[in-house]
Amino acid sequence: MKILIIGGAGYIGSHTAREFLDRGHEVTVFDNLSSGLRQNLFAEEAFVYGDIMDYPALLRAAKGADCFVHLAAFKAVGESMVAPEKYSRNNISGSVNILNAAAEAGVRYLIFSSSAAVFGQPEYLPIDEQHPVHPESYYGFTKAEIERFLAWYDKLKGIRYGSLRYFNAAGYDVRGRVTGLEQNPANLIPVIMETACRIRPELQVFGDDYDTPDGTGLRDYVHVNDLAAAHVLALDYISKHDKSVTVNLGSEAGFSVLEVLDAARRVTGREIPAKVVGRRPGDPAKLTASAKLARELLGWQPHHSDLETLISTSWNVYKGFARGA
Numbered sequence: 001m002k003i004l005i006i007g008g009a010g011y012i013g014s015h016t017a018r019e020f021l022d023r024g025h026e027v028t029v030f031d032n033l034s035s036g037l038r039q040n041l042f043a044e045e046a047f048v049y050g051d052i053m054d055y056p057a058l059l060r061a062a063k064g065a066d067c068f069v070h071l072a073a074f075k076a077v078g079e080s081m082v083a084p085e086k087y088s089r090n091n092i093s094g095s096v097n098i099l100n101a102a103a104e105a106g107v108r109y110l111i112f113s114s115s116a117a118v119f120g121q122p123e124y125l126p127i128d129e130q131h132p133v134h135p136e137s138y139y140g141f142t143k144a145e146i147e148r149f150l151a152w153y154d155k156l157k158g159i160r161y162g163s164l165r166y167f168n169a170a171g172y173d174v175r176g177r178v179t180g181l182e183q184n185p186a187n188l189i190p191v192i193m194e195t196a197c198r199i200r201p202e203l204q205v206f207g208d209d210y211d212t213p214d215g216t217g218l219r220d221y222v223h224v225n226d227l228a229a230a231h232v233l234a235l236d237y238i239s240k241h242d243k244s245v246t247v248n249l250g251s252e253a254g255f256s257v258l259e260v261l262d263a264a265r266r267v268t269g270r271e272i273p274a275k276v277v278g279r280r281p282g283d284p285a286k287l288t289a290s291a292k293l294a295r296e297l298l299g300w301q302p303h304h305s306d307l308e309t310l311i312s313t314s315w316n317v318y319k320g321f322a323r324g325a
């Protein structure tokens with residue numbers, strides 16, 4: 001099929017583009033390179049430099065596409081709480097442009113990168129798709145809102161969608177084909193990698209008094225290659241069954257900040273200084289996914305989401321930037 005990957009030069013987008021290419025699809029990437037990188041583009045794909053706020057450009061790029069994959073969003077939870085306008089504009093208005101362009105151009109399918117942030121503080125674990133949606137961050141709110149738009153455009157315009165609620169995306173392509181570093185990362189594993197490289201002096205551990213075995217926050221890390229595979233499987237499903245689907249994507253394992261840090265010290269052989277500081281507002285103690293529905297409906301299985309692979313594939317990319325011994 002002809003796939004337009006919006007945000008396809010970014011971290012998850014580039015891995016997803018790679019997966020669609022590997023599975024024989026025709027890929028065009030649409031990206032404004034605000035956080036995406038030219039370095040993340042592949043020779044086999046077409047590239048359109050454009051912004052999702054530019055509706056005519058989006059519509060031109062949409063012509064002839066069978067499917068949109070939408071990953072063009074800001075994703076810093078903390079920033080979304082102090083600059084909601086930025087998230088309204090890009091994540092909400094930009095997504096509405098994407099939906100309208102899909103409707104106007106007759107695009108039949110849309111795969112949306114949603115997030116575990118739609119759930120807010122968990123009421124029970126593991127979190128399945130029936131778990132109530134009540135986001136705690138404005139970022140999570142934007143994802144939950146777009147899911148509601150998707151349901152309406154399905155009903156009114158016949159656009160079938162796959163909404164993929166990623167838990168904690170991490171790692172790099174196991175075959176080393178994506179090498180662009182995320183800019184100003186706030187997520188745990190890239191921050192640990194930057195500390196291992198001495199790009200930053202230390203890891204700040206956000207709280208060690210949570211109700212978890214070692215007191216630090218516990219998360220469900222899922223490898224970006226596994227997430228990428230889910231996008232292709234979701235398109236297979238919605239096109240075969242003519243039916244939309246919303247699924248959680250996680251490894252179903254939970255690792256604490258200290259477990260991730262220990263694994264990183266082991267894998268990298270580097271010192272990685274760390275200091276416990278106060279809790280980060282809004283952080284739940286534990287988050288783990290039930291990926292049962294993704295397994296049952298999509299036939300999805302994580303293959304690379306063990307801690308060792310998450311860290312070693314990241315280190316393969318970061319170690320080129322390491323300073324000092």
Ligand code: UD1
Pocket residue numbers: 075076077115116117118137140166167168186187188189191203204205206207216217218219257280283284287
């Ligand atoms: C959040 C969102 C997730 C979103 C992702 C995108 C929630 C609940 N989750 O994940 O949906 O897709 O951001 O950015 O909103 N930590 C430290 N020090 C650091 C960084 C992180 O101790 O410098 C800890 C955090 O407190 C947390 C864990 O590491 O316990 C993971 O944090 P992070 O990687 O930022 O992801 P989430 O906040 O879980």
